[in-house]
Amino acid sequence: MDIKEKIAELRAELHRHNYNYYVLNAPEICDKEFDDKMRMLQELEEAYPEYMDETSPTMRVGSDINKNFTQVSHKYPMLSLANTYSETEVADFYERVHKALNEDFEICCEMKYDGTSISLTYEDGKLIRAVTRGDGEKGDDVTDNVRTIRSVPLVLHGDHYPSSFEIRGEILMPWKVFEELNREKGAREEPLFANPRNAAAGTLKMQNSSTVASRKLDAYLYYLLGDNLPCDGHYENLQKAAEWGFKTSDLTRKCHTLQEVFDFIKYWDVERKNLPVATDGIVLKVNSLRQQKNLGFTAKSPRWAIAYKFQAERALTRLIKVTYQVGRTGAVTPVANLEPVQLSGTTVKRASLHNADIIEGLDLHIGDMVYVEKGGEIIPKITGVDIDSRSFMLGEKVRFITYCPECGSRLTRYEGEAAHYCPNETACAPQIKGKIEHFISRKAMNIDGLGPETVDLFYRLGLIRNAADLYDLTVEKIKGLDRMGEKSAENIIAGIAQSKKIPFERVIFALGIRFVGETVAKKIARAFKDIDELRQATFEKLISIDEIGEKIGESILLYFANQVNLRLIERFKTAGLQLCRTEENIKEYTNKLAGKSIVISGIFTHHSRDEYKDLIEKNGGKNVGSISAKTSFVLAGENIGPSKLEKANKIGIPIVSEDDFLKLIS
Ligand code: IVH
Numbered sequence: 001m002d003i004k005e006k007i008a009e010l011r012a013e014l015h016r017h018n019y020n021y022y023v024l025n026a027p028e029i030c031d032k033e034f035d036d037k038m039r040m041l042q043e044l045e046e047a048y049p050e051y052m053d054e055t056s057p058t059m060r061v062g063s064d065i066n067k068n069f070t071q072v073s074h075k076y077p078m079l080s081l082a083n084t085y086s087e088t089e090v091a092d093f094y095e096r097v098h099k100a101l102n103e104d105f106e107i108c109c110e111m112k113y114d115g116t117s118i119s120l121t122y123e124d125g126k127l128i129r130a131v132t133r134g135d136g137e138k139g140d141d142v143t144d145n146v147r148t149i150r151s152v153p154l155v156l157h158g159d160h161y162p163s164s165f166e167i168r169g170e171i172l173m174p175w176k177v178f179e180e181l182n183r184e185k186g187a188r189e190e191p192l193f194a195n196p197r198n199a200a201a202g203t204l205k206m207q208n209s210s211t212v213a214s215r216k217l218d219a220y221l222y223y224l225l226g227d228n229l230p231c232d233g234h235y236e237n238l239q240k241a242a243e244w245g246f247k248t249s250d251l252t253r254k255c256h257t258l259q260e261v262f263d264f265i266k267y268w269d270v271e272r273k274n275l276p277v278a279t280d281g282i283v284l285k286v287n288s289l290r291q292q293k294n295l296g297f298t299a300k301s302p303r304w305a306i307a308y309k310f311q312a313e314r315a316l317t318r319l320i321k322v323t324y325q326v327g328r329t330g331a332v333t334p335v336a337n338l339e340p341v342q343l344s345g346t347t348v349k350r351a352s353l354h355n356a357d358i359i360e361g362l363d364l365h366i367g368d369m370v371y372v373e374k375g376g377e378i379i380p381k382i383t384g385v386d387i388d389s390r391s392f393m394l395g396e397k398v399r400f401i402t403y404c405p406e407c408g409s410r411l412t413r414y415e416g417e418a419a420h421y422c423p424n425e426t427a428c429a430p431q432i433k434g435k436i437e438h439f440i441s442r443k444a445m446n447i448d449g450l451g452p453e454t455v456d457l458f459y460r461l462g463l464i465r466n467a468a469d470l471y472d473l474t475v476e477k478i479k480g481l482d483r484m485g486e487k488s489a490e491n492i493i494a495g496i497a498q499s500k501k502i503p504f505e506r507v508i509f510a511l512g513i514r515f516v517g518e519t520v521a522k523k524i525a526r527a528f529k530d531i532d533e534l535r536q537a538t539f540e541k542l543i544s545i546d547e548i549g550e551k552i553g554e555s556i557l558l559y560f561a562n563q564v565n566l567r568l569i570e571r572f573k574t575a576g577l578q579l580c581r582t583e584e585n586i587k588e589y590t591n592k593l594a595g596k597s598i599v600i601s602g603i604f605t606h607h608s609r610d611e612y613k614d615l616i617e618k619n620g621g622k623n624v625g626s627i628s629a630k631t632s633f634v635l636a637g638e639n640i641g642p643s644k645l646e647k648a649n650k651i652g653i654p655i656v657s658e659d660d661f662l663k664l665i666s
Contacts, residue, residue: 003044007051010041014057015155015245022150022218023247046603049638054147055126055154062148062209069140069205075166076225078119078133079300081283081307087262093284093306094258100303101291108235109264110252111272112281112307113220115172116201118146120221123164125156132204142204146171148213153245161244165226169219169246172277173200177216187441190517196278207625218277221246233287254287269310281309314373315348316386317341319366322353322398324405328434329514330422332411334359334400336370336382343374351380355418356400367395406430426564432466433459435512439467443518444510445502448495449488457482467510468571470496500576507577508534511565514555523547524556526589526618530580531569535560546622592665593621597630601644602637604658612661619665627653635661 001009017034021027027034042058045051053059084090097105119139121129130146132139146152149171173181178196185192193199203215224237231237235254242248251268255261265282272279286292286304295303318339325333334353341348351372353359362385364370369386403410404422406429411420422428425435436455440447447470458464463477473496479489502510505525509518516524527545528534534556542553559565573579581589598621600612607615612635613623627634627647633654634644640655648655656664 003048004051007041007044007048010037010044011053011056011155014038014041015153018057018060018150019153019157019245023153023245046605046638049603052603052639057154059147059154060150060213062144062211062213068207069142071134071138072129072131072141073138074119074131074134074136075121078117078136078139078168079297079302080136081305082301083281083307083309085309085311087265087308090261090265090284090306090308091258094261097286097295097304100295101286103291105291106233106235106287107255107261108252108285108287109255109261110222110283110285111220111249111268111275111279112283112309113170113172113222113249114195114197114278114280115170116197116204117168118142118171118204118219119166119168120146120152121164121166122156122161125159125161127152127154140205144209145204145206145212146219148209149217149219151247152219156244158244160230160240162226162228162230165224165229167221167241167246168223168225169221171200171204171217171219172196173203173215174218174276175278176276181215187438187443219247220249220277222249222252222283229289232289234285234289234292235287237289265308272310279310281307283307312373313343314371314383315341315343316369316371317348319364319368319370319382319398321366322359322364324401326404326406326422326428326430328431328438328512330425330428330431331419332401332404332422333419338370338372341372343372343380348372348374348380351382353382356413356420357418359398359400364398365390365395366398367393404428426466426562429459436464436467436470438512439510440470440499441510444506445499446506447492447499449491450495454492466568468568468575471571471575500578502578504530504578504581507572507579511559511569513559515552516556520547520552525581531573535566535569588618589620590618590665591620593619596621596632597624598622599624599627599631599634599644599648599653601634602640604637606658606662615665627651 014034014037017027017029017037021034038057041056045056045058082093084093094107097107117133119131119133120127121131127143127147129141130143130152131141134140147154173196175196178193178199181199182192193202199215200217203212203217206212221241222238224234224241229237230240235252238248238252253260253264255264261284268279268282284306286295292302292304297303320337320339323335323337325335327333334355336351336353338349338351353362353364362370362382364382364385369389370382371384371386372380373383374380400420401411404424407422407424407427409422409424409428412423413420422431425431433452433455436459437452439445440450440455450470455464458473458478458481461481463473464470473493475486475489475493478484478492479486503525505522508524508531509516509521523545524534528537537556539553539557542548542556543550548556569579593616596616598616600609600616600623604612616623616635621632624631627644629651631648631653633656634640634648635658636645636655637658645655647653
């Protein structure tokens with residue numbers, strides 16, 4: 001078999017396994033086998049760039065080139081659907097269709113997926129373009145990002161599809177992925193996504209497709225458009241689309257009476273809570289395309305379809321009191337304590353009030369009857385007050401607290417921020433526990449066997465008051481506590497001992513300095529040889545480091561100005577933590593590329609793109625996404641994009657080959 005055939009065979013195999021895994025949920029091979037095949041294909045493609053193909057499964061990993069999206073006109077405008085919350089209006093719709101058609105018809109009932117809509121164009125069985133809805137007339141070309149979504153086929157199965165067609169659907173972030181992403185964002189003290197819809201839309205518009213690839217989006221397709229569709233039935237066409245490899249919903253049903261439609265709605269209004277992705281209603285579509293054509297469109301939406309939206313679940317209950325929670329960062333969240341009420345299958349007793357402005361906006365009083373909603377958000381929220389039920393006895397007005405409920409410190413509010421903070425970082429219990437939890441977390445010191453409950457237990461028993469106390473624990477001290485066996489105790493102590501090997505950059509991250517996330521911690525470890533050099537750094541020195549701005553610079557200074565933190569660091573030193581770069585680390589860092597902005601493009605033989613990025617950074621350079629007059633050079637592998645090459649030549653940016661680059665830094 002020649003190379004070209006081998007590549008084609010591997011591609012076909014990987015497309016099929018990908019489909020089995022992401023569309024059918026029925027993998028035939030294990031992850032390792034899949035990865036091995038993928039690596040083999042990557043290596044072949046790197047060695048034979050002449051066979052490069054945009055629809056290869058290797059394209060799904062994305063690239064770290066920043067992209068500005070180009071606008072593309074939709075061939076058929078992307079209209080929206082008429083919406084209703086009322087069953088009567090559904091019956092009216094049914095009656096209108098019946099009258100207009102004056103013949104039998106079927107209604108296709110589908111889930112209304114709550115994500116962000118997408119239009120995919122396929123030509124000769126290959127995905128050639130993916131465009132967002134935009135203003136309905138034109139949208140953004142997000143093809144590179146959509147290619148990373150594993151359930152979107154890059155090449156179609158069989159050969160019974162039209163040579164050119166469009167298929168529309170919804171891009172979604174599954175609940176699980178959304179929750180995990182928010183957990184990670186929370187740990188990095190970044191603002192959270194309010195719901196999976198915003199998370200999916202935000203991700204799809206990210207400029208870096210390799211980040212998109214890591215976000216695990218999914219896509220359900222629900223609307224075929226084109227001149228040569230196989231069937232007259234919309235439902236039947238979607239079944240064909242499923243045969244071509246698309247992920248279509250298997251919850252869709254054809255109904256023959258209005259009662260069947262209502263039964264479908266009623267069933268899914270409850271059952272949708274068990275679906276892996278968010279839905280916000282049911283879409284009813286007249287099934288026959290011929291009949292759809294007869295019914296036509298209004299200026300905004302088709303007359304052959306309607307969306308029945310589920311009521312955002314809402315309940316009315318009494319506000320008993322407002323309490324305040326203090327988080328790891330000291331942010332204070334007001335929480336409404338409510339008379340228990342049933343809401344979408346759970347009993348709600350507490351709801352978030354977010355911040356002081358929200359409380360003020362609601363003009364909240366104790367004893368008020370309040371509306372609680374569970375929208376796409378996870379935590380229920382108060383959306384209004386039933387003013388009419390306020391009797392002659394108005395309760396006390398809710399005013400945001402001035403002092404920390406945990407430690408009594410006066411709260412502060414930073415300019416431009418909605419939240420109030422407790423500034424007592426080193427002696428406020430939830431902040432201390434939160435800091436220790438961060439310290440032991442996987443991406444920081446990764447201490448096995450220790451979790452939030454154990455931290456809480458040790459804290460309550462007075463065994464730990466800060467992260468350094470962990471290193472004074474012994475098996476004797478902790479075994480037998482709260483049913484902790486000898487084995488668990490030994491594991492914890494071994495995990496703590498093991499953490500002394502964690503490299504400098506992760507120790508810096510583990511310290512929990514405000515705004516110092518993983519990436520910044522790495523930059524710091526590159527810029528300073530040890531913790532003492534970092535401690536003595538001036539503001540100017542700090543902000544001269546890539547990615548460190550004034551906010552982070554100030555936060556670092558503040559951290560080291562605090563005696564409590566300095567004592568902590570002394571104890572970490574005594575315990576033997578890695579508070580300096582190792583010889584190994586140091587050798588890797590040079591200033592050979594200091595001040596250089598470097599664009600990476602093409603396919604490489606000796607290292608992966610990520611490795612080159614790392615090499616650039618370790619040698620003091622900066623990896624940037626697009627070519628501009630400020631670019632120092634383009635590190636070019638095989639098959640550098642023609643537009644990049646043209647641009648580089650036009651503004652006279654040198655092109656450096658892989659081998660020359662390696663010589664440069666050797
Ligand atoms: S059909 C011409 N089917 O809801 C109508 N839309 O307001 C084409 N949506 O923008 C849309 N699930 O993003 C259709 N099963 C479904 C849907 C669905 C969600 C979204 C879509 C559209 C919006 C309509």
